[in-house]
Amino acid sequence: MKLVVAIIKPFKLEEVREALTDIGVQGLTVSEVKGYGRQSGHTEVYRGAEYVVNFVPKVKLEIGIPDEDVSKVLETLESTAKTGKIGDGKIFVMDVEQALRIRTGETGEEAL
């Protein structure tokens, strides 16, 4: 099992969610986050004074999937979340030791 963590642009969330549902992803967790990457934010002007917005608003998706779905999910995320402009985000994939569905007690891939 893998946990895919994707940081994407907030306006892409709905498109990404629909595409993931289409390829059979049954659940995901979303949080509103702020952060920066290589660009380290951007500058804005308020009343004539420039200031750096260090932390740019993003959406973080967490998706638990079976090993064999990883490439499919990554492809879908990449193609739907991409705008080609700076700040499209990043995806991390990590191993998951165990999963458990609280209501039924199912474990492993059964719980995904």
Added chain:
Amino acid sequence: MKKSTKILGLGAALSLLAAPAFAQETAEYTVFILNSLLFLIGGFLVFWMAAGFTMLEAGLVRSKNVTMQLTKNMALFSLAGIVYYLLGYNLMYPLGSWSIGTDETGGYLGAFAVAALEAVGVGPDGVDDLSYASTGSDFFFQLMFAAATASIVSGTLAERIKLWPFLIFTVLLTGLIYPIQASWKWGGGFLDSQFGFLDFAGSTVVHSVGGWAALAGALVLGPRIGRYTKEGRVVPFPGSNLPLATLGTFILWMGWFGFNGGSQLAMGSIGDVADISRIFANTNTAAMGGAVAALVLTQLLYKKPDLTMILNGALAGLVSITAEPLTPTLGEATLIGAAGGVIVVFAVPFLDKLKIDDAVGAIPVHLLAGIWGTIAVLFTNPEATIKGQFLSIIIVGVFVFVVSYIVWTILKLTVGIRVSEEDEITGLDMAELGMEAYPDFSRS
């Protein structure tokens, strides 16, 4: 807004010849009744500007200082009204009974007496001035201007000044500083009689005065912690609630119709009503000019329009037209207002360069656009003189700035005017009042 004894309107005089006795009497009193009505309507419109200032300031300060800003605005308005009754009204309008000077040689210091209204149920023989308006309506109207002057100061000094020293200053400003200089023009004092100074509704007498007092306060008080870095960078403190700031600006805009329109001081003739109509239309278009100028200019300079500057631009347009809202054409009024908007867009960053911290932009809006508006009278009113306008700007400016600077310094050396560093960082709401404006929101 000079008080003068006017003869009965032409309409009233004509009706004396033709109409039956009853209509005659009514027409005779039309001037008094309509003038009083103008002051009452104008007065409650200017009263509403207190709400405008309050909302504008609440929106432009950070959320940790909002309750304090609301408290200051309630308190300053109420105190201003009481001291204007006790001292201000008769200092400003001595009606010839000057403590120093005379109407002929120039009045310098008005009368010391509390304001008194006409008797209950007074008849035409008992009113103070049948050719003008009821004293109650005049007092009510004039008091609102004194309060507006104090409101200007509270915005500039926001987020770091202690409540009580600020209120002490408010009392001195509205009880003494404002009415003394206002008497020089509107009370028939030396700026009016000797200098021929023209300031219709108070670009200088109200707005610059508030601005000078605010500037003196900002210099003595110093900038907010963290506003200017050691390397000379300006750190913006974004306002907590731009919808409130925008609402406040529209409220001020609306109140200005009473501020300038009411300052015609007469509504008893066709000429006066037509003039008031001109004033409403010119006042409105000047605000539009100021807002559009700031919109376009911030887009060009900063690549994105800055709402807070557009709000300041509209207000600067209003301040600019206040010295002469009657004589300009609509086109001229729009341009006079637009110039005010341009002044704001350049003056806000310029003040920051000088490390003069003005939390809401009141100095550019009220002081600088006020000076501009007073000069702009020269372009549309042939009665204005360069000497009268410039010397009056300087005399009023020096008087208000110097006296305010001394008062602020005395307050600083005695009771202290600034909250502690810890309190300032915590926010005045919790530190001085123990009450938050938005207790349900966590602070980011």
